[in-house]
Amino acid sequence: MDLKSNEPFWLIKNGLLTSYPSLHENKECDVLIVGAGITGSLIAHQCVAEGYKTILIDKREIAHGSSSATTSMLQYELDKPLYQLKETIGEKAALATYKSCYRAIDQIGAIARKIRSQAGFRKKMSLYFADRKKEIKSLRLELQSRQLAGFEVRWLKPDEIANTYDLEATWGGILSRQGASIDAFRFVHELLHYNQKKGLRVYDKTELTEVIHGHRSNEARVHTGAAIRCKKIIYCVGYESAQLIREKFVDLLSTYAIVSEIAPAMSRQYKDLLIWNTADPYIYMRSTDDGRMLIGGADEPFRDPVRRDKLIEKKEQRLIRLFEKYFPSHTFRSDFAWAGTFGSTADSLPYIGEHKDFKNAYFVLGFGGNGITFSATGMEMVSLWLRGKKHLLTPYFAFGR
DSSP: OOOBOSOOHHHHHHOOOOOOOOOOSOEEEEEEEEOOSHHHHHHHHHHHHTTOOEEEEOSSSTTOSGGGTOOOEEOSOOSSOHHHHHHHHOHHHHHHHHHHHHHHHHHHHHHHHHTTOOSOOEEOEEEEEOSSGGGHHHHHHHHHHHHHHTOOEEEEOHHHHHHHHOOOSOOOEEEESOOEEOOHHHHHHHHHHHHHTTTOEEEOSOOEEEEEEOSSOEEEEETTSOEEEEEEEEEOOGGGHHHHSSSOOOEEEEEEEEEESOOHHHHHHTTTEEEEESSSSOOEEEEOTTSOEEEEEEEEEOOOHHHHHHTHHHHHHHHHHHHHHHOTTSOOOEEEEEEEEEEEOTTSOOEEEEETTEEEEEEEEOOGGGHHHHHHHHHHHHHHHHTTOOOTTHHHHSTTO
């Protein structure tokens, strides 16, 4: 599956950071990770830290799937508000999910510091504003729900938003102190470089073609004819999991993003803020670490890459108009535009866990707007499972839930 259009900003900005070989010899390991995006690299980091002999493979070049197209806004808020999620899965599980995403932001920051990352991890506040007057009531319910849960949030009136952020056409919103952004493409390469020196073996352009399941281990075969004998396989294949798993469990969507020319003054003004709204589909905005503004959204159902990419120019103009609606005192001069494919689940939760058709294996699939923070939660869950322990969120992130 083609998960992105040809020229996401991050690929052009970073260029070819590292090159890895394809696999042509038989290997053995404790853990085989399939998928070398942000999820696979985080899981690999955890496995190596805990002493597992780990191999990571990807059929593309490293981070050339969805991780090259992500806008990398790190938020603890799910696409489904907390007050609604409590009604869906219960208060205990909903709070645990939100708090795991909250912790995940700081976990990613700690990893970035440990490996001395240059990927621009930056803590930011998050502004979630009402796009229409009728959405004020539900947004205030969400504010109350988060406050009761202990999250540091407060309500901003429309004039406060306008005066503080030059952001017009809002009906008020929730300001949260917990959020961040990062260049996920660079971060993946940094993680793999760091862990390769500690024993991680990485092979790109190595496509998994078959898995032969044993009682206690698997033999994974790749397109070159080589085989990898492993105790566990961890599938970090994101939205391509829809092609692996027979039952329907995720809806694929196309999303669009544009990045401005370098605009130092505006970038400085919003360097500590993530912005998104209650529209459906919602829009999301942030600055980049090299002084640009990014806006994304205009989502629609994914049908095929050709159809998705033909809409880029139209969607670019739509996003520019939205930007100018909310920021009438600023001009957005578009420099890059691209499209990507992402997944949405009915309850806004990821799929992390075992699947009955895949023995000696786990899936770590972060979906929706929380893909990267769910990936960090997946690190914690996989770590426990490999040691034979349980995790509170297992039944809520499970297949067939």
